[in-house]
Amino acid sequence: MPSRVPLLYGTGGFGVVGTETRIHEPAQAQELVDVFVKHGYSRFDTARYYGQGTSEKIIAQLDLKGATVDTKIIPLKPGDHAPARLRELFAESVEALGPYKIRVLYLHAPDRSVPIEDTLRAVNELHKEGKFEAFGLSNFFSWEVAEIVTIAKKNGWIPPTFYQGTYSALDRSVEYERLLLNIVCRLIPCLRKFGIRFVAYSTMAGGYLTGKLLDAAPTPGSHFDSNTKWGAWYHMKYDHLAPLVKDLKELAAKHNLRLGQVALRWLQHHSILTPEDGGAILGASSAQQLEQSILDSEEGPLPEEIVNALDEAWKKAKAGAAYYARA
Template identity: 30%
Template sequence: MTTPDTHLVPIGRSDLQVFPVALGGNVFGWTADRDASFQILDAFTDGGGNLVDTADGYSAWVPGNSGGDSETIIGEWIARTGRRDDLVIATKVSTHPEFSGLAPANIRAAADASLARLGTDVIDVYYAHFDDESVPLEETVAAFSGLVDAGKIRTFAVSNYSAERIDEWMAVTEENGFHKLVALQPHYNLVERGFEGALRERAERYELGVFPYFALAKGFLTGKYRGGASVDSPRAGGASEYLNARGDAVIDALDAVAASHEVSLATVALAWLRHQPTVVAPIASASRLGQLPDLLASATVALTPEEFASLDASSS
């Protein structure tokens, strides 16, 4: 697989540079076993990709797993290949069964556990996975900032936070001189466009790099589920909520654009998302090696203004 001629993109105000598509590690140890995960990581990095997104809670919901399973596989891949410098690693805290929430001691302990599983001495982007209003925000922000000072993380970010809580986080940062957020991870894709209001305004105001998750709407935007098709995948069960007239209109628009470029619907859906204001890289996962070329191709597909308008109108 050849490396695409693609410029790397900065994450917010940080000095980290990433490929404009991120690889979701939520499937590692779940729908992709160790060998398949290694193949996917090999192909992703060989294809120019560098940002891998995971969390300490992945995938505690799978029978036989205990949390941190994805991080462990990534760490084993690094140990096997020696390619730590080829990755920008983003992981998260608050959902591991042993490290729930965002109390300062928990954040520090969870970070140490993630570092051990990943087999690295620093996490590039460390996310607060979900807001924890039971903990004073000043304590949470201080803990993340302290991890930067300790050299255990390079930067930090938030996922699933409201616009108002981001304002509060930034106010605490300014009042105390803490290190600043660099990124935001929201639920955002062609059929889930709630981000385009207050959250996007906050990303612009605070210069946050945006990394949308569920970028392919749980598989719906691949076109696999249409015309009454059953949704039986353990990952894509949620795609059934889009099997309606609006979803049909989106798939029809994707079909037309994909045909004109001779690429897949997934490639077009990710390309649309990649070009949205404030978006650095959509996050998409692959359970099989054969799914990866469509993800990588989205980094170089250039959509016309007319194609953007068609896609926008289909889901409005």
């Protein structure tokens, strides 16, 4: 039975050797694609940034069996979302993806060095040229989303209809009101107001919600490998959750469940995600791991004791949670 909330497979782990990725060969990647499609799912997520531009190139070599691809353009330096530069970066994605047309084009993060109206005009021109189907945002604050929708509607441009944000049982910052520079930045009501479908990423907290990192060293090349560019960042963001994860793992075992299974079932049945949203992104470095995550996502609701424990754990984790957007 398909999952209640749609699933996407995130290809952030695809890339050539030397790009801090774990899936280097098209044959490895094809195994993951085959498993995902076999279970009836057909949406893949990538980005220009993933694998330093090589994730998209690996995807181009695969048989997606009719599935679609979403990609994102990140501003690595100021001015990357200026019209001419945005068009250059988009052209790189199109070339890298080869035979596959882009379904959703996301702005991966704000480029506040560029007037947003200029960026949106360029996005609209690309859409009018038939280069992609839908427009999305990622890592923007709620007031920026509202501003973007307003500008797009005023000018008759394509509005954003998808938003990718970090979200898991122990990172629910998109759900609640929080002040930044004395401005309330509550995201989900904003998205609902404008009919924007939420897509959750980091649904397993970079793998921390498997509970495996409590007892073992990180796998080389994984998110928590301190030798990688992002390893220290992942440790800073999630290590403070260790006591909570330990308690939750023990409670899950009491119910004959794995913590990763608990995290995915929570997303499907107890989170703010709905069947009408854009979905939850799964990450996996092996076909076996991906298949297990799919099967876990297709299971039913959790026991009330576990749901309550997750809610209490989030209350404790909330104070240390990062903002959902890039400040």
